[in-house]
Every structure is written in structure tokens, then in C-alpha cells.
Amino acid sequence: MSALAFIAVGYVIAGLAPTGRVALVIGQLTFFPMMFLSGAAMPREIMPEAVRRIGDFLPLTYVVSLLQGLWFGETWDEHLTAVMILGGMLVVGAIVSSRVFRWE
Numbered sequence: 566m567s568a569l570a571f572i573a574v575g576y577v578i579a580g581l582a583p584t585g586r587v588a589l590v591i592g593q594l595t596f597f598p599m600m601f602l603s604g605a606a607m608p609r610e611i612m613p614e615a616v617r618r619i620g621d622f623l624p625l626t627y628v629v630s631l632l633q634g635l636w637f638g639e640t641w642d643e644h645l646t647a648v649m650i651l652g653g654m655l656v657v658g659a660i661v662s663s664r665v666f667r668w669e
Contacts (some may be wrong), residue, residue, distance in 0.1 A: 566648070570651045575592060580664075602616060602623055605629050609626075627646070630647055
């Protein structure tokens with residue numbers, strides 16, 4: 566579900582950007598800071614509290630939390646917030662991208 570949610574966001578970016586190069590830059594400027602602030606590149610436990618609070622608002626943080634929880638034997642029920650946020654991203658991204666994406 567997390568991959569589909571981020572694919573939907575990618576289609577929104579691709580639909581709103583005027584060219585493919587601009588979409589690539591926007592995607593990279595969005596993804597790389599999110600990767601480092603969410604705990605995907607380095608553990609959030611070693612980050613300062615202010616940086617962790619910023620990471621709490623990023624969707625990739627919920628992906629990392631969900632994957633880590635399932636890896637260490639937690640159940641899906643313990644991560645319903647993450648599943649709902651990613652599901653919401655998927656639905657909203659799919660709706661918006663269906664409106665703004667254009668084939669050329």
C-alpha cells in the first residue's frame with residue numbers, strides 16, 4: 566500500500582509539473598529530505614527532538630514505522646494510523662492525479 570500511495574503522489578507531481586525534468590526535480594526535492602527526516606536513512610532515535618517532530622508530519626515516517634513494526638512482530642492493529650494515512654494518500658492521490666494528469 567505504501568508504494569501505491571507514493572506512486573499516486575508521483576502521478577500528481579507529474580500531472581502538475583510542466584515538463585518531465587521539472588517533475589524529477591520536484592520529486593527529488595520532496596523525497597530526499599523526507600527520506601532523511603523520516604528515519605529511512607538513519608534512525609530517528611538519534612535525531613534531536615525538534616527534527617523528530619518535523620518527521621512526524623511526513624508520510625514516509627509512517628511507512629518506516631509500519632515496516633519496522635511488522636518486521637519485529639507487531640500486528641497490523643498496532644499501526645492503524647499508518648495504514649489509514651497511507652490509504653488516504655492513495656485515495657486522494659489517485660483522485661487528484663486522475664484530474665490533473667495528461668498524456669502527451
